[in-house]
Amino acid sequence: MDKQLILAVAGSGKTNHIINRLNLADNSLIITYTDTNYRVLRDKIIQKFNFFPQNITLFTYFSFLYSFCFNPLLSYEICAKGINFKEKPNQYTRKNTLNHYRDNSNRLYSNRIAKLLKEKNIFPAINQRISKYFDNLFIDEVQDFAGNDFNLLISLLGAKVAILLVGDFYQHTFNTSNDGNVNKDLYNSYDKYIEKLKETGIVIDNTTLNKSYRCSPTTCSLITNKLGIEINSHKTEPTNINIINDFEHAKSILANPIVVKLFYKEHYKYNCYSRNWGDCKGEDKYNDICIVVNKEIYEMLSENSVNNLTPTTKNKLYVALSRANNDVYILPNEYCKKLK
Template identity: 25%
Template structure:
């Protein structure tokens, strides 16, 4: 009998990856393997680190950790390529060159539809190809998975898109227990550029999965409590993305916690004293020589203190000129990285509804800053 599938929809800092690894660690099955999947290589490393942290530095032999595309290639496509190609050991890898761009006019379900001239699988057709092979093999692709794995864990569920969703539904219907975690507010990446299932993936995936609770044996758990950051940061993040506001359960007592604006003339003193991580929307935003991570790259990370060099839309938001941010997902990721303080670098200070003038004392200097208040 299949155990109930589980979907965790939880906010940044709620412990999604921790809980996923905890569940995998306590999995009672040892006669079959357990698979843990995340879209990016960084996500894979995060899963490995967390599992090792909980298991005395060891990843158990029955635990396999793959990226989404490794899973598709190794477990779904290569073992059953003969049903399409009439031979084995032909497919070696993926072609990622047209994942987000060129339109493909190849006839559906033909060789050029799924493979390039070198025999590599077109990455944006990978899930569709796996589903097609399952049909051609009379369900053998999923049956093989059922023989190998007792449970499949999927991190960053909101990254799945297109025919990934159809494949996910097949997994939910299998005898394998499927445990997924994600946050629709952090839909900054996607496995490929897909026309199919746009209203069932990314930021919409959890509302869609709600409709499958009974038919696909899903337990859906929601949490808006964050253990990562203090309430001031939660309040600011809720301005960025107001739906289903986050509540902080983190307590701390450090100097100058909260959300601030500091001028570019004074930021050097702050950075030298507090050694924060520096973030930006993308490489088009100057950080005045400081090494920085883009918001999207920082997803999944926890930092003590963060300095953000805002781009144009974020500057207007901070000034109160713009009350909302278009496509707020990346901004939300950026502002939810720090535990204790979030600082925006601005040309000049100006008070508004949320930011009020105050002074920050650093060594012998008193810096004029504005601090966020709800």
């Protein structure tokens, strides 16, 4: 069976690539991480077929874990009443005790469900279920699989179905889970990440989706030159990168209800049309955007300074910049603080 990982850039049509593979004959399982991307996939499936076909199954990752993996394969042995996404489990409980995986309300800790399935030797049974019910397995947002969930991802490659993984390494802004040192440094190095996946025998494709339909050549050049993330554009028309250094200009942009303001965090504290950098991943509805940055990043984007951001900050900034279909405004957060 073909097993392929397509490494894509922002706006290159990752979701559409999956949709184009779907038909009414093959049974297909699609897994994605975020609720936003789940909705996008669902809408595009309905748009393609004018209804949601019965031969296509779409899961968010944790719904897949709980409904497709845990419930039919382990619930007869372990009682559980849902998933605990908030409370962190005790790091010092032994892995052979239920307290290691379940809270006092019998909810499974989200970051240890995959670990529980592995410890109970359920991974092979999961692959058997996939092979029994489906012809194809598609996993979107593969760059967000971390901790114990990455171990499950690697195991899923053993299912006897055609497999397509799609993701953008540099859009790794969230983790499906964290658990101590389990795959802790997985996303610190692109090269090491690729080598780890190559060990599975999966075919890696970094050319099919290496151009953006969303971002202009101007925005792509900014991302490549300032962040060190290579991205090219299908577009030919240039756009504008506007470095704001005037308070009155800043006020007019902040008051503009059409231009979305993208903050590193806590966008809700500002009385304007806004989102956080990482949270806007998967969204493709913005024309002009305004990136609100601190002094360090402002200088980096407006001058010829080198990229020395942490991987997390760099990735979130990449996500934010790549939301632009048209012009980009760079706004120092000191102006926002005056209007807060």
